[in-house]
Amino acid sequence: MAPLKHLEMENSIIDECFRDFCASHGILTVEDFLLHDLYELAAFAEREANADRLKEGITVMLSLIELQCRPWLNGMELLEDLQRNKHTLSSGDNGMNSLLQGGYGEGQLTELVGPSSSGKTQFCMRAAASVAEKQEGSVFYIDTGNSFSARRIAQFICGGSDAAALRKRVLSRISCHTVYDIYTMFDTLQGLEVALRSQVQMNVNEYRLRLLVVDSISSTITPILGGSGSQGRALMVALGYMLKKLAHEHNIAVLVTNHTVGAGESGKTKPALGETWKSIPHVRLMLSRDNRNSNCTISILKHTSMFLCVFVFFIAFWPNSEDHNSLGQSTMSITNFLWSSAGFT
Amino acid sequence: MGEHEARGWIRSDETAKQMLSRVLGDRAFLLLPPLHRVPLRAGNVVEITGSSPTAKTQILIQAAITCILPKTWNGVHYGGLEKLVLFLDLDCRFDVLRLSDMLKHRLLEAYQSNVKTQDKSKIVYDEELYVSCMKRFLYLRCYDSLELLSTLKTLHYRIRLQEACGSQVGVLMIDSIGAFHWTDRLSSSLALDKNNRKSLSLTNVVETIVQEMKKLMQVHSLVVIATKATIYEEKYPTNENNRNISSHSDLFGNPSSKAQQPPFREFMPSSWQAFVTHKIFIRKSDDHHKSLGQQNLSAYLLEWLQPQLSSIDRFIVDDSGIVIVSKHTQILFHVSSSHAVWYCHCLMT
Numbered sequence: 001m002a003p004l005k006h007l008e009m010e011n012s013i014i015d016e017c018f019r020d021f022c023a024s025h026g027i028l029t030v031e032d033f034l035l036h037d038l039y040e041l042a043a044f045a046e047r048e049a050n051a052d053r054l055k056e057g058i059t060v061m062l063s064l065i066e067l068q069c070r071p072w073l074n075g076m077e078l079l080e081d082l083q084r085n086k087h088t089l090s091s092g093d094n095g096m097n098s099l100l101q102g103g104y105g106e107g108q109l110t111e112l113v114g115p116s117s118s119g120k121t122q123f124c125m126r127a128a129a130s131v132a133e134k135q136e137g138s139v140f141y142i143d144t145g146n147s148f149s150a151r152r153i154a155q156f157i158c159g160g161s162d163a164a165a166l167r168k169r170v171l172s173r174i175s176c177h178t179v180y181d182i183y184t185m186f187d188t189l190q191g192l193e194v195a196l197r198s199q200v201q202m203n204v205n206e207y208r209l210r211l212l213v214v215d216s217i218s219s220t221i222t223p224i225l226g227g228s229g230s231q232g233r234a235l236m237v238a239l240g241y242m243l244k245k246l247a248h249e250h251n252i253a254v255l256v257t258n259h260t261v262g263a264g265e266s267g268k269t270k271p272a273l274g275e276t277w278k279s280i281p282h283v284r285l286m287l288s289r290d291n292r293n294s295n296c297t298i299s300i301l302k303h304t305s306m307f308l309c310v311f312v313f314f315i316a317f318w319p320n321s322e323d324h325n326s327l328g329q330s331t332m333s334i335t336n337f338l339w340s341s342a343g344f345t
Numbered sequence: 346m347g348e349h350e351a352r353g354w355i356r357s358d359e360t361a362k363q364m365l366s367r368v369l370g371d372r373a374f375l376l377l378p379p380l381h382r383v384p385l386r387a388g389n390v391v392e393i394t395g396s397s398p399t400a401k402t403q404i405l406i407q408a409a410i411t412c413i414l415p416k417t418w419n420g421v422h423y424g425g426l427e428k429l430v431l432f433l434d435l436d437c438r439f440d441v442l443r444l445s446d447m448l449k450h451r452l453l454e455a456y457q458s459n460v461k462t463q464d465k466s467k468i469v470y471d472e473e474l475y476v477s478c479m480k481r482f483l484y485l486r487c488y489d490s491l492e493l494l495s496t497l498k499t500l501h502y503r504i505r506l507q508e509a510c511g512s513q514v515g516v517l518m519i520d521s522i523g524a525f526h527w528t529d530r531l532s533s534s535l536a537l538d539k540n541n542r543k544s545l546s547l548t549n550v551v552e553t554i555v556q557e558m559k560k561l562m563q564v565h566s567l568v569v570i571a572t573k574a575t576i577y578e579e580k581y582p583t584n585e586n587n588r589n590i591s592s593h594s595d596l597f598g599n600p601s602s603k604a605q606q607p608p609f610r611e612f613m614p615s616s617w618q619a620f621v622t623h624k625i626f627i628r629k630s631d632d633h634h635k636s637l638g639q640q641n642l643s644a645y646l647l648e649w650l651q652p653q654l655s656s657i658d659r660f661i662v663d664d665s666g667i668v669i670v671s672k673h674t675q676i677l678f679h680v681s682s683s684h685a686v687w688y689c690h691c692l693m694t
Contacts, residue, residue, distance in 0.1 A: 026542040034494040035543045035553050039560075066499040070486070072431075075479030078441040234531035237524075241488050244437045248486075278397035279521060279574045282438050302398040304440035 003029045011060050018057040021048060033061055082107075085251045089137075089210060091123070092130030092156065099298055100283070101306075104253040106210065108304075109244055109280065113258045113271040114287035119296050120257040121147045123287070124213045127255055129156035132173040133166070137210030139174040140192060142185070144219045148176050173207055182220045182235055189242050196250045209252055214243070216257040218272045225274065233276050240280035256281070271301070278302070375426065375515070375568060377408040379647065379667045382654055383623060387566030390558075390620055392522070394573045394609055395627035399645055400662050401572040404627075405432070405518050406444050407666045408570060410451055412515045413481040418474050421459045423451070427481075428515025429507060431500075431567075434486040435493065435524040436574075441484075448478060450665040481512065490525045490550045497557040504565055517561070519571040525550075526576060526612060552616045559620070571621075577610040624651040630659060644670060 004022060007014045007030075025041065027033050038058060045054035073081075088102035097103050104110050104127065112120045125148070128139045141148060153174065154167050179185045196209065221239070225232040247254045258277075260269040271277075271284070278284075284301035300306060359367075374384040385391065393401050409432065414425025432439070452470035487493040504514055526547070533546035543549050558569060608626055611618065630644040647658040657673045 028542065031491060031545060032543060034491060034498065035545065035549055037553075037556060038498070062498065065495045066502070069492070069495050069499055072483045072485050072503065074484070075441060075444060075482035076476060078484055079445060079479065082441055230527050230530040230534065234527040237527045241437070245488050248437065275396065275578050276527065276576045279436060279438075279524070282440075304402075304438060305443040305446075 004033075007064065011064070013053065013057045013060050017050065018054060021045065021054055030061075030065070034065070038062065089127070089135055089253050090130050092126035093123070096123070096298065099285075099300070104211070104255060105282070106251045106253045107248050108282040109240075109247055109254045109256065110283045110285065111256050111258055111271075111281035112285050112287055113260060113301070114289070115260045115269060118287040118289040120287060121215055122152075124215045124255060124257060125149070125153050126156055127211060128174050128213060129153045129170070131211045132170045133157050135210060136207060137173070138207045139211045139213065140209055141174055141176045142188060142212070142214045143176055143178050144180060144185075144214070144216055146178070147215060148178075150176075179220065182224060182239065185214075185220050185239065186242070189239075189246065193242075193246060196246070209250065212243070212246065212252050212254045214254070214256045216259065218258045221273060221277075233274075236273065236277060237280070240277070244280070377411050377516075377568075379404060379407060379658070379660060379669060380570075380625070382649060382656070382658070383652060385568050385623070387568055388562055389622045390569040390571070391623040391625065392571050392573055392621045393625045393627065394575060395645075396575045396609075396629075399627045399629060400660075400667065401574070401627060402436075402439070402520055403443075403662050403667055405520060405570060405572060406447055408516065409444070409482060409518065410448050410478075410666075413448075413478045414451065415474070415478075419471065421456055423455050426515050427512075429481050429483060429512050431504075431514060431517045432482065432484045433493070433496065433517070433519045434484060435519060436521040437486050437488065439484065439486070439520065444482065445479070446664070447666045448475065452478075454665070483507075490529055490545075493525070494550070494553060494557070497554060497561070500557075500561060501564065504561075514565055514567050517558075517567050517569045519569070521574050522571040522617070523573050523576060523613060548614050548616070551614045555616050555620045573613070575609045576612055622651070624649070626650050646673075 004014055004019050004027070008019075022028070022033070025036065025044065027036060027041075042055055042058055045051055045058065048054055086105060086107040088100075088105050090103040091097055091100070112123055114120050124141075128141055131137050132139050150171055153171065157163075157167055157170055177188055179188055192209075192212075199208075217239070221232070221236045224235055243254050243256070246252055259272050261272045262268075263270040271286070281302070283303050286299045286301050288297045289295070290297065374386055376384055380391065393404060395401050409430045411424070412426045412428050412430050414423040415427040416423065416425060449470055452475060456470060485496060487496060507514065529545075529547040529550050532550075533544070533548070561567070562569070608628070626648045627645050628648075630646050642661045642663065644659050644661050647660060648654075655674055658669050659671045659673065660667050660669045662668075
């Protein structure tokens with residue numbers, strides 16, 4: 001936050017003697033101002049010669065802080081914002097859509113957890129293809145493991161008479177960025193945020209960004225986690241909040257993938273990134289693949305408004321290269337299954 | 346000092362009865378289900394701890410609904426407090442649809458129980474009441490500790506503005522007080538070591554938060570309810586290793602240490618721990634609740650740590666909110682010859 005002398009230009013009351021008074025109490029920036037007891041400061045100001053001016057300065061500081069705060073929204077305004085701005089994006093797969101009652105929510109962070117080759121990247125690419133083609137939006141795809149394939153996305157696009165032109169248009173709406181470490185990730189996301197904010201000001205409405213995919217987030221975070229130090233986890237939390245902020249303020253659906261680790265003595269697998277990461281995504285989905293008959297099973301680990309821990313089977317037939325018309329014929333059967341909780345929480 | 350003044354000084358201001366009636370009128374007891382086992386008063390700070398996901402936000406939403414509903418409306422009794430709820434979302438995961446659905450359920454339920462003769466399928470909730478209730482729920486989200494501090498510093502003036510419109514604030518809810526724990530800890534390790542300057546460290550931030558909240562509570566009569574997600578994995582084995590004869594083994598934990606140590610690793614600084622007056626712990630229950638229909642819902646156990654109650658509530662979360670399914674009571678027997686403490690659990694429905 002800004003040092004106090006930068007505020008002098010617009011607020012003449014924050015002059016040299018006010019700043020000296022603050023410095024004598026260890027307040028040099030606006031940040032320090034937030035950490036101090038203002039009534040105590042006002043009491044100290046009473047003793048000074050120019051008490052009134054100093055107290056006026058404190059009031060001006062407080063009003064500046066208030067300007068920076070967000071306004072309180074009531075329940076009706078929240079609902080209005082939800083209905084007007086935050087729609088659900090179809091995931092491209094009927095099974096996933098019916099599980100999530102529509103698809104991935106804009107303004108929400110959805111996490112796909114699964115062991116390797118369980119289909120997470122396929123779901124990501126499927127979502128990107130669906131958003132770019134059917135929902136008239138652009139996609140920002142962050143790839144950390146070189147698994148992005150334009151050819152595969154082209155296969156997901158239903159062809160028509162002018163298949164080539166459609167493919168070209170759709171693929172031009174997906175921008176792929178390779179990121180191999182967390183600092184580049186922060187850099188990329190901050191650049192995106194600046195671009196989005198300037199877009200809002202210019203009212204450019206052509207194919208606004210609707211989906212942000214990070215595949216996979218765990219490969220950038222896992223190298224820095226570990227040990228008892230707080231640096232790794234702090235960076236992870238900061239990244240999570242940056243994604244949530246982007247999702248909420250610019251009405252984007254964020255999709256991230258995570259891998260699984262073994263759970264110690266019980267032997268079952270659990271999502272990686274630990275206990276702190278559990279509080280960050282809105283929706284967590286666990287994917288598992290049955291290798292014998294290419295069935296993909298998705299179960300909800302956490303959802304903000306769904307509480308049935310139902311084990312839902314999705315039988316999704318992945319299209320192979322010739323058969324790109326039969327996209328995701330899936331059937332859903334809710335069976336009376338006991339949800340095994342060990343290793344999933 | 347003259348005799349007259351001395352007598353005036355000794356004479357009482359009010360009797361005990363007058364004082365009690367004044368205090369109970371100003372700061373009455375609130376019963377907020379599902380936290381209704383212990384009546385809460387203005388000035389209490391309740392902390393709900395649990396790992397993720399254990400329905401903590403659902404508890405907050407349910408308590409909020411009780412707060413925003415009116416006592417009666419158009420002849421129907423709702424049993425609410427008709428006060429404002431301030432919801433500080435530090436987790437940034439709040440789903441307003443869930444609040445809206447639960448509120449509609451409550452309105453329908455109360456209306457249905459009141460009007461018994463009409464055709465149930467035609468009952469619609471009162472739209473005007475719904476809107477007025479939703480308007481009493483105020484929400485703000487903070488993405489880091491500095492935003493939280495700015496909000497708390499300016500909260501007093503904003504509450505004043507709201508109270509000028511006639512409504513009083515009842516509850517301040519904070520979803521996940523430990524949300525910025527790691528980022529603040531990192532700031533502490535990077536802090537500048539200049540003398541006289543307070544650094545943005547974890548202890549300083551939490552101390553300032555507690556200070557600001559104390560000041561708020563002096564001026565406005567409100568209850569603070571905060572949730573806290575555990576950030577360390579549970580060290581105390583609850584199920585696998587301690588399996589006993591009874592199927593309710595998840596309630597045992599480690600018998601000898603249960604009374605002394607909290608069942609989770611505390612990470613909030615001591616200034617926050619001293620500020621909290623009531624503590625609740627929630628964990629997932631081992632066995633699932635078989636409801637009507639085919640689905641199995643996961644059940645959770647709600648335990649009051651401070652004040653320590655001997656009963657543990659078991660609840661499930663369904664469409665209408667939190668439903669308490671059963672209550673477990675612990676009866677302690679001391680065996681005189683050895684140091685072993687035997688726990689006996691009775692199921693009381």
